Amino acid sequence: MGFVSVPPGSGVREDVVVTEMATSWIGALDPLVFSLLVLAVVGIALGGWWVVRWFRRPPGVRLQRVLAAHDEVAVLMHPNPDPDAMACAMGVAAVADTADIDTKLQFSGEIRHQENRAFRTVLDLDLDRVESASDLAADAVVLVDHNTPRGFTGAQMVEPIAVVDHHPGNGAGTEFTDVRTGYGAASTIVVEYLQEMGAITDDSEGSPDISQELTTGLLYGILSDTNHLTNGCSQAEFDACATLYDGIDEDLLDRIANPQVSDDVLQIKAKAITEKRIEGPFAICDVGEIGNVDAIPQAADELMQLEGTTAVVVYGENDGTIHVSGRSRDDRVHMGETLHHAVSDIPMADAGGHARMGGGQISIDHMEGIGPSEGISKLEFEEVLFASLSGERA
Numbered sequence: 461m462g463f464v465s466v467p468p469g470s471g472v473r474e475d476v477v478v479t480e481m482a483t484s485w486i487g488a489l490d491p492l493v494f495s496l497l498v499l500a501v502v503g504i505a506l507g508g509w510w511v512v513r514w515f516r517r518p519p520g521v522r523l524q525r526v527l528a529a530h531d532e533v534a535v536l537m538h539p540n541p542d543p544d545a546m547a548c549a550m551g552v553a554a555v556a557d558t559a560d561i562d563t564k565l566q567f568s569g570e571i572r573h574q575e576n577r578a579f580r581t582v583l584d585l586d587l588d589r590v591e592s593a594s595d596l597a598a599d600a601v602v603l604v605d606h607n608t609p610r611g612f613t614g615a616q617m618v619e620p621i622a623v624v625d626h627h628p629g630n631g632a633g634t635e636f637t638d639v640r641t642g643y644g645a646a647s648t649i650v651v652e653y654l655q656e657m658g659a660i661t662d663d664s665e666g667s668p669d670i671s672q673e674l675t676t677g678l679l680y681g682i683l684s685d686t687n688h689l690t691n692g693c694s695q696a697e698f699d700a701c702a703t704l705y706d707g708i709d710e711d712l713l714d715r716i717a718n719p720q721v722s723d724d725v726l727q728i729k730a731k732a733i734t735e736k737r738i739e740g741p742f743a744i745c746d747v748g749e750i751g752n753v754d755a756i757p758q759a760a761d762e763l764m765q766l767e768g769t770t771a772v773v774v775y776g777e778n779d780g781t782i783h784v785s786g787r788s789r790d791d792r793v794h795m796g797e798t799l800h801h802a803v804s805d806i807p808m809a810d811a812g813g814h815a816r817m818g819g820g821q822i823s824i825d826h827m828e829g830i831g832p833s834e835g836i837s838k839l840e841f842e843e844v845l846f847a848s849l850s851g852e853r854a
Contacts, residue, residue, distance in 0.1 A: 519638050520555065520653030526622055526636045527552075528559035530600040536590075536620070537604055539569030539611030540754065543579045543716070544645045547681030548604040548624060550585070550674050551650030558659060564597035566590050568611035573754035578719035579680065582712055583673050593618055605646040607631030607639055624649055628796070628812070644692040647681030651700040660703060675707035680716050691789075691816045725755040732759035732774050733766075737842060741770040741790065742849045744842050750776040750783075757785040757819065764789065771795065773845050782822040784811060793849055802848040806836065 517525075527533055535552050537545040546565075553563040566588045571577055580587060590596060593614030601609075602622040608631035609615040622636035626643040640649055654660040660670055682701055686693045689701065728747050736745040743763055747756065753776070760774040770790035775782055784803075788795040796813030799820050803809035806827055811820020829835025836844070847853040 518653075518656035519649075520656035523552075523622060523624070523636055523638070523653060524555050524559055524657055527556045527561050527600075527602075529635075530561060530598070530621070532562040532564070532598040533600045533602055533621075534597040535563055535565050535602050535604060536596070536609065536618075537565070537567040538606035539567065540573075540576075541567045541569075541571065541587075541605070542573070542576055542684060543677070544647050544681040544685040545605035546576070546579055546583075546585060546587070547674075547677040548646040548650050550583075550677050551647065551654065552602055552604055552624060554659065554670065554674055555650075555653055555657065558657060564588055566595075566597060568615075572752055573758070574719040574721055574725070575684065575716070576754070578716050579677070582715045583677050603631065603633070607637075627814075643694050644697045645682040645685035647678045647685070648694075648696045648700045651678055651682075651703060652696070655703065670707065672707060672709040673712070675704050676709050676712045676716075679704045679708050680713060683717075692814055722752070724750075724752050725758055728752075728755040728776070729759045729762045732763050736763060736766075736772075738769070739846050740850070741768060742793075742846060743769050743772045744845050745772075745774050746838055746842070747774060747776040750778050753778050753783045756783050757817075760785040760787045763787075771798075771849055773799070773849070777824065780824050782824060782827065784820040784822065786813070786818045788816050792851065798845075798848045801853050802841075802845050 533556055535549045535556075537549050541549075545567075549565045553565060556563045565585065568590050571580055571587075579585075588595075588597065590612050592612055595612070596618070601618055601620045602624070603609065603620045604624050606627060607623045607625045607629040609618040609620065620631075620633045622633040623631055623639060624646060625631075625639045626641060626646050626649065627639070628641050629639070631639075638649060643649060651660065654670060679701055682697050683689065686697055689697060728750060731747045732745045735747075736743045743766060745759070745763065747759060750756070756774050756776050760772050763769065763772040763774060764787045766772075771786070771788040771793040773784060773786040775784040777783075784799060786795040786799050788798070794815045796815065796818040799811035799813065799818045803811045803820055803822055806822055807830075808826045809820065809822040811818065811822075813819055823830075827836055827841070844853060
C-alpha cells in the first residue's frame with residue numbers, strides 16, 4: 461500500500477481517505493492472520509504494562525514476591541560471616557516470613573571472630589554450615605552480603621535466585637538483584653525493604669514493629685561494617701539507624717559489642733604493633749603463622765590507631781594460604797584496588813574491597829613459584845605492597 465496524495469481543494473479529507481484505506485487493508489486480511497495480529501498487539505501492550513508495573517514496585521516488595529514463589533529458601537552468607545552478613549540474612553528471612561516461606565540461614569567456613577561469635581550466640585541464631593552445594597537447604601538460594609557463591613565445593617554451579625549486597629562484583633540473581641556499592645552495609649538495604657513492605661512502622665511509642673533481636677542485629681550489622689558510622693557511610697546508614705534505634709535491646713547490643721578477646725588475638729595484635737615496617741605514612745606487618753585468621757583484620761584495625769599512619773596492611777599464614785587485610789583513611793589510597801594490584805601477578809591470588817578496607821588470599825605454593833610465575837618472596841611482596849600504596853603500581 462503506497463501513500464495517497466489528496467489534491468488541494470478537492471473537498472476530500474485526508475483522514476477519511478486514510479481510514480478507508482486502512483479499513484480496506486484490514487478487510488483484505490485473512491481472519492486468522494488478523495486475529496493473531498490483534499493478539500500480538502494485546503500481548504505486547506499487556507507485557508509492557510506488567511514490566512512497568514513490576515519495576516515501579518519498591519525493591520522490598522519485589523523481593524517478597526520472588527520469595528513467595530518458592531516453597532523454601534536457603535539464605536546463604538559469605539564464608540566466615542560477620543555481623544552485617546548475619547543481620548542481612550535475618551532480615552531476608554523476615555521478608556520471607558511475611559509470605560509464610562520456610563528459610564534456612566547457611567554459611568561456609570567458620571565463625572571465629574569473637575564479635576561474630578557473640579553476635580550469633582547473643583541473638584540465638586540457628587545457622588547451618590555447608591561444605592558442598594549438596595548441603596544447601598533448598599534449590600532456591602538467596603545470597604546476602606556477597607554476590608558470587610564461594611567457599612564450598614560446587615559453589616560455582618550454584619545459581620542464586622536473588623542477590624542482596626553492597627560489594628562490587630558481577631554476580632547476579634536469576635530473578636532479583638540489588639547490589640548497592642554506595643551503601644556502607646547490606647543491612648541498610650534490608651532495613652529499607654522492611655520499611656517498603658510495612659514491616660517496620662512506628663507505633664504509638666515510636667518503636668519499629670519487628671522483633672528486638674532483628675532490630676538490634678540490623679543496627680549492629682550497620683555499625684560493624686561502617687566502624688560505628690565513621691567509615692564508608694552513606695546517608696542511608698544514618699537514616700536506617702535512626703529508624704531502628706528506638707526498637708533495640710541495649711543489653712543485647714552491649715553483649716555483642718563487648719565480647720571477651722582470646723589470648724591468641726591479643727598476641728597477634730601485639731606482634732603487628734611491635735614488628736611493623738613503616739615507610740612514610742604506610743605500615744605493613746607479617747604476623748607469621750596464625751591459628752585464627754579473624755585476628756588479621758583486628759590487627760589491621762589496631763595498627764590504624766598509630767599516629768601518623770594513614771594506611772596499613774597486615775598478613776599472616778594459615779593452612780597453606782596467606783590472608784591479607786588492609787585499612788586506609790588516606791584519600792589517595794583505595795585499599796581494595798591497592799590489594800588487587802599488589803596480587804595481580806600471583807596466580808590464583810584474589811584480593812579487593814572498598815576504598816577504606818580490603819582483603820585477599822594468596823596460595824603459598826603459587827606465591828613461591830608453582831605454575832606459570834617465577835614466584836615472589838615475602839620481602840618482595842611487601843615491596844610490591846608499599847609501591848601499590850604509594851600509587852607506583854597500578
